[in-house]
Amino acid sequence: MKKVAQVGNALKQLEEYGRNDPKTNPGERLLGRMDLTGSYSEKNKGRNQRAFMAPKASKAKPHKAKGEKKKKEEKALPTIVDITVEKPDLARLTLKGISTDRILDVRKLLAVHVETCHLTNYSLSHEVRGPRLKDSVEIVTLKPCHVTLVAEDYTEELAIAHIRRLLDIVACTTAFGPPSSKNAGGSANSASNSSKAVLQSRNGVAKDGEPFPREVSDSSPKPQGGSSKFVSLGATAAGAPCTNQKEELAIYPLPKLGQFYDFFSFSHLTPPLQYIRRSSRPFAEDKEANDLFKIDVRVCNGKLVTVVACRKGFYPAGKGVIVSHSLVGLLQQISRAFDGAYKSLMKAFIEHNKFGNLPYGFRANTWVVPPIATDSPSVFSLLPTEDETWGGNGGGQGRDGKHDHRNWGREFSIIAGMPCKTAEERQIRDRKAFLLHSLFVDIAVLKAVGAILNLFYNRVLLHDELTDPNAVLHKEQIGELNIVVKKDVAVASIKLDIKLDGSLAHGMSSKELAPRNLLKGITADESVTIHDTATLGLVVVRYCGFTAVVKVPIERRTTASQDYNIEDQPEGGSNALNVNSLRMLLHNSTAQEFSVSPQSQCFEDDNLQTSRYLVRKLLELSCSKLEEECVLQRKSIRWELGACWVQHLQNQSSGKTEPKESEESKVDPTIKGLGKQLKEIKKKTVDRTGKIEMNQERSTEANKSQLLHNGSQEEKEMMLRKLLPEEAFLRLKESNTGLHAKSPEELIEMAHKYYEDSALPKLVADFGSLELSPVDGRTLTDFMHTRGLQMCSLGRVIELADKLPHVQSLCMHEMVVRAFKHLLQAVIAAVTGIDNLSASIASCLNILLGSLPSENVDPSLALEDYLKHKWLESFLCKRFGWRWQVESWKELRKFSILRGLCHKVGLELAPRDYDMDSPHPFRKSDIISIVPVYKHVACSSADGRTLLESSKTSLDKGKLEDAVNYGTKALSKLVAVCGPYHRMTAGAYSLLAVVLYHTGDFNQATIYQQKALDINERELGLDHPDTMKSYGDLAVFYYRLQHTELALKYVNRALYLLHFTCGPSHPNTAATYINVAMMEEGLGNVHVALRYLHEALKCNQRLLGSDHIQTAASYHAIAIALSLMEAYSLSVQHEQTTLRILKAKLGAEDLRTQDAAAWLEYFESKVQEQQEAARNGTPKPDA
Structure with a gap:
């Protein structure tokens, strides 16, 4: 019985370490938690210090401390609430809600319950609060928590919405x-x-x-088959994404895009x-x-x-x-x-x-x-949510035109002048700013798209207009919206300035922009976004070969009370503008529908050949233009760099980082100690005549120099005072960084030095420690931009990340995507009519992503391939300072590049298994449509983001009560500012789910994470990094609730998407393998689990090194799995390696090291038991 209890305890501990921190990859075992998507703001740390709990009686109660805090935690923790709903037929449902829910949340719960999901037109009543409860009523105020569903009368609009729901x-x-x-x-x-x-x-x-019989490599196993039997070593799927040879033998079959x-x-x-x-x-x-x-x-x-x-x-x-x-x-x-x-x-x-x-x-x-959309691409059958036939739309506001003549400039200035001294004042101000800015962005995008389409269809452009990047084709004033449209130039080597803080947007020279952005950054506070009304009232839209800039006039900040009102968003902020709904279909007649007749195939081949000629000519022109360019030293600055720089200097002064000794500190005698000072005093007493006089002369000269220095310092302070508002200058002066006493030129020089010497190395260090773990170009860009780093530094990041091959791979892919983006945009700009657009795009993609045949290569294909590599090598050198090697082409994941291209250019493709090993993987009919790509500043709640960071930091330190408090406040703040079902609130749900998971409240964590997933799928996209993260997190929560087959379904969905983004050679993919192994263990498939664990170990060794703590986590996971097979001697070997790595990296005093030592002791005791049993011939203790 003792043996059984010990094995059971080991299993329990295995589950515990397997779920040590689901914050970004919830099942990652042990030490440093792994981020699945890199989507929690820009910081993804969080290590559970108690991850290595050994199963010995004396050390198997690691959560005692947490239990002792339980009473305190219960005060802060949201709680699960049973909500009873009585239907009109008197049947009752019990919904699982949370104490922070409102009636709006009850409606959402009813919408995802199979018995009530078809109901739309009803109100909820309460025996005490009365009928027709408002959406804002909190459920905790309902005593008892029992509501009645009351059918309401239909209008024509409501009846249409009801049919749309069905x-x-x-x-x-x-x-x-x-x-x-x-x-x-x-x-x-x-x-x-x-x-x-x-x-x-x-x-x-x-x-x-x-x-439909699903193939064995389907990413979502059927509910009745939970053991993930489709996984096999060495299996590769036909038509799988092209990848490098090292990844061909991965344990997980490479997925097919056709199964998306x-x-x-x-x-x-x-x-x-x-x-x-x-x-x-x-x-x-x-x-x-x-x-x-x-x-x-x-x-x-x-x-x-x-x-x-x-x-x-x-x-x-x-x-x-x-x-x-x-x-x-x-x-x-x-x-x-x-x-x-x-x-x-x-x-x-x-x-x-x-x-x-x-x-x-x-x-x-x-x-x-x-x-469904590919069956008839000229029609694009809409999903019901967006089908206008039944009252649907693409989301967003402003389609009715009633806001066209709004006084945007005045309203932005009123909000900028609202009180913002306290958190309460900022919450009220931020909510109004969020609503106004969201409305402005929706209308700006709609109007810009309308102006571009009018140009595209109704105007024949002159030669000068096609070749001059500064030629203004269209100007339009709609109320206070100023719309300027220009034509993109059909040259892939020309980089258009379409940044929100760029010269084109603000009408300023690059020389003027650098100090403006830097001063904005070093004086930034919680209101920096809202006070910069020039950037707030700006949207840039690229679409169909045109670029539109929409601006509102800047007005002087107006002091206003908090009585300024703006219309609220419907449905809690859900159904925001889906820019894909503004697509331009590229197949306009039934004659262009998919056809397999020889005549149509021949016509398409001819069309593609003509388009390939166009792409070839653009490549030749772009190559010659690039060769004429010199490598430019970029001097632009993002304002975020200034904010991070100030934080860096403040951390140095507070001792949070190890500051390098400055020159001043080296000559300061007080730093050197009293010994030298006493020596100097003795010298003065020996010779009081000449030397003291000499010292007095030197002192006089030093005083004069100091006076001059003080004078110049005052001049510099006055210079900055003239450039900054008084409040911003005082804030900079009080930051204790000394930056207020520098001239703008000095600040720029110092900022560039900080950029090179500190910011870039810190980014790479965070990549190495897995504090940051980007999975695609979007997350990589976000991480760099939030630190003020520019993407032209990717070549430098590759150099610094010489020991992080997965980071180098991501940077390489992002550089290639950005290079290909310029060529594809040039091709779109060169095509004058819609009839040839899809063929030209398909031809360009074939040249960029197709492969040459192994033999009998057509000379034209060989020429195109040569031009492509020549142009790519030159482009990466001139734009990123990186020397491209042709051998690197074999290492590229072409589906990841295709995905990045579609995001950046705005393409929608058919879900087909493209054969990237052929010269022509794409057909004209595969290119379904073009969608707008737009940029605008993000406007939410700075206080909410700060609270999220505080919650994560508390979780990192194991302070669960603080983490819950901060997480709950962050969610409350973001719900109040952005709405409970807006895309920006989803991250707060996700974080709070992780925090609650650590408190042991798996049910409540699951509810929050399901909310996050529902929002992410519908608002961000089905393969967005945040959506991937929600799948992975939710899988572990389901596993914790002992729904292992359901967990496998969701973790395999996450794994499927990861293979299309970062590929199998990435720490997050390795971490997900460990999650799968944990679930396979739960189903009793220990041998399958071991294969996943070995794959994760190999991946971590290759990417992070054999001595990384994440590699130690893999060794520990394998040791546990082996112990379940009673291979304790092998468990000892793996745990010894774990302990050795942890001692070297963390020290013997770290709790994780101590836990590893306890596990090793446990495994060794099991080995001794086995040896004793073998000597005595006695049966096993658990027999």
Whole structure:
């Protein structure tokens, strides 16, 4: 029994160390937690010091300290609240809410519950608070926490929204399945044409085909098969992303882009509906006063039903007696087939995830379009959420035109002048600023896109306008919005200045911009964004080969009270503008639909050849232009650099970092000690005549020099006083950095020195310690920009990161993406009509990402390949200061480059398994559309971000009570400023989930993380780094709740997306392998788990080094897994390596080192037990 208890304890400890810190990669074991996506602001630290708990009785209670604090923590912790909802049929539901929830959150919970997800038009009442509770009512104020769902009357708009909800719910059976066979590129696994049914709302009837057989490398295992059996060593998927040879034998089969939407697809089920459309049958004389409109509904068995929508609900035409408040309820009454199909779908939803995260409400917001859109690219069948036929839209505000003539400049100045001394004042001010700025950005983007499209379709450009980058093609004034449109130049070597702090945007020279940005940075406070109204009122939009700059006039700051009002956002900030909804479709006629006829194929080949010639000419021109350029030393400065510089100097003065000795400190005698001072005094007493006089003369000269110095210092202070507002100057002076006494020229010189000597090395050091772990170009760019670092320094980062191959790889990929972006933008700018745009883009992508055949190479292909490499080498040298090696091409992950290109240029592609090993991986029909790419300053809550950082810091130090307090306050602040369901609030939900996870409240952590995932999927995109992170975090939370098969499903989704972003050779991928291993262990598949752990170990050794603490974590994880197989001698070997690394890196006193020593002692005791049993011939203790 003792042996059983010990093994059970070991298993428990294995689970504990396996979940030591899910803050960024929740299952990462042991020591330094690994970030899955690099998405928590810019700081991703957090190490659980108690990660190595050995299973011995005397040392197996590491959480005693946490238990002793429990009473204090309970005061700060949000708690789970059971919310009872009584439906109109008197049935009751119990929802799991949180004490911070409001009625709006209850509505969201009802929307993701299978029994109520189809309901839309209702109010909630309370026996004490009365009927129609407002969305802002807090549920903790409801005593008892029991509400009643009351059906409300429909208007025409509300009835249309109700129908849209039903279409949205059933869309997963048709929209995300494989495309029709004619579009699948000859794939053997193409499914039927069922994806044309519900969404198109036309006459096309879905076929009831067989369930689609998923391939073994599917990223989402079926609910009934939880052991992840598709994983096999050495397996590679056909058509998998092109990658380097070292990664070909990875344990996880390389994923297929064509399976991107399989995770959300229920195409194996019968769609409950074939279509819903407005009925063409007019009302007869039987129309009632409450009738609104008619719809025709064809259910799954082909039966056509005409339904009347009225104020009380829905009823079959001619049968007004049967009225149901919901359309689902009516169809269930009158159609047994619909009832069965709908219940099967709800059952599948529960099997997919019984906690929620229902697969509806999605928007086409990802560079890979839903499969339904590829069936008819000239139409682009919209998902219901965005389908205007049923009242949907692309989100955002300002489409109605009522804000066109708003006094933007005055309103921005009023907000900038609002009181902001206290946190409460700033919260009120920040909320108003956020609402106004969000509205401004939406309208600016819509108006800029409209102006560009008007130019694109209706004006023939002259030669000078096409070649002059400064030629203004269009000026427009809409109210106070000033819109200026220019044509992009069709030369890939010309870099346009489209930065928010650039010369083009502000109308200032680069020489004037550098001191402006630096002074803004070194005087920055919580209001820096809002007080800079010039940047706040600025949006830059690139679209279809044009660039539009939208600005509002700058007005003098106006002192205003807090009575200034602005309209609130609907739905808690959800459904923000999806810029992809402003797409330009590149296939405008049915003749351009996918076709496999020889004639059409021949025509497309000719079209592509013509386009390749255009790309080839652009490459030749760009190469010659680049060769004429000299390497320019960039002197621009981002304002964030100044803010980080001040923080760096303050940390030095407070002793948080080891400052280098300055020259002044070297000559200061008080620093040297009393010995030298006494020696000098003795010298003076020996010879008081000449030497003292000489010293007096020197002293006089020094005083004169000091007076001159003081005079020049005063002049410099006066110079800065003239350039800065008085309040900003005093703030700089009180920062105790001495920067207030420097001239602008000196400040710029010092800032550049800080940039090179401190900022860049610190960034690389954070990469090495895994405090920062970017997974793609977007997170890498964010990390650098928040520190004021410019992307032209990527070459220097590669040099500094010589021991971090994954960082070098990310930098290399980002440089290539940025280089290719210029060429692709030049190609788009060179094409004058929409008819040739898709062919030109496909040809450009083929040249950039295609591969030469191994033999019989066509001379034109060889020439294009030569020009590509020549141009790339020259571009990287001139722009990034990096010498490109042709051999590096083999190391590139082409799908990662494709993804980055689509984000930066604004492309939407078909979800197809592109063969990157061929010279022509892309067809004209693969390029579905172009979407706008825009830039604007982020406006949220600086106080909220500070609280998030404080919560993370407290979590790092193991101060869970403080972490909960800060995290709860941060969430409250961001909810108050941005709204509970805005994309900026999702990060706060995610962080608080991690903090609560550490307190042991897995249920509440899961609720928060599900909120974050729901927001990220719909607002940020299905492969956004934050979305990836939510999948990984949620997987570990589910595992902790003992839903291992569900956890495997979500962790494999995270792993699938990671392979498309950072690839298998990345610490985050290795960390996710450890998560998978942990879950496989939970299912009893220890051998499978060991293979994942060995893969993670090899990855960490290769990327971080054999002596990194993350490598120690891998050794420890393997030791635990081996112990479950009773291979204790091998466990000892691995734990010895763990202990050796930790002693060298952390010291013997560190808690993690002590825990490793305790584990080693435990394993050694087990080895002794086995040896004793073998000598005595006695059975095993647990036999």
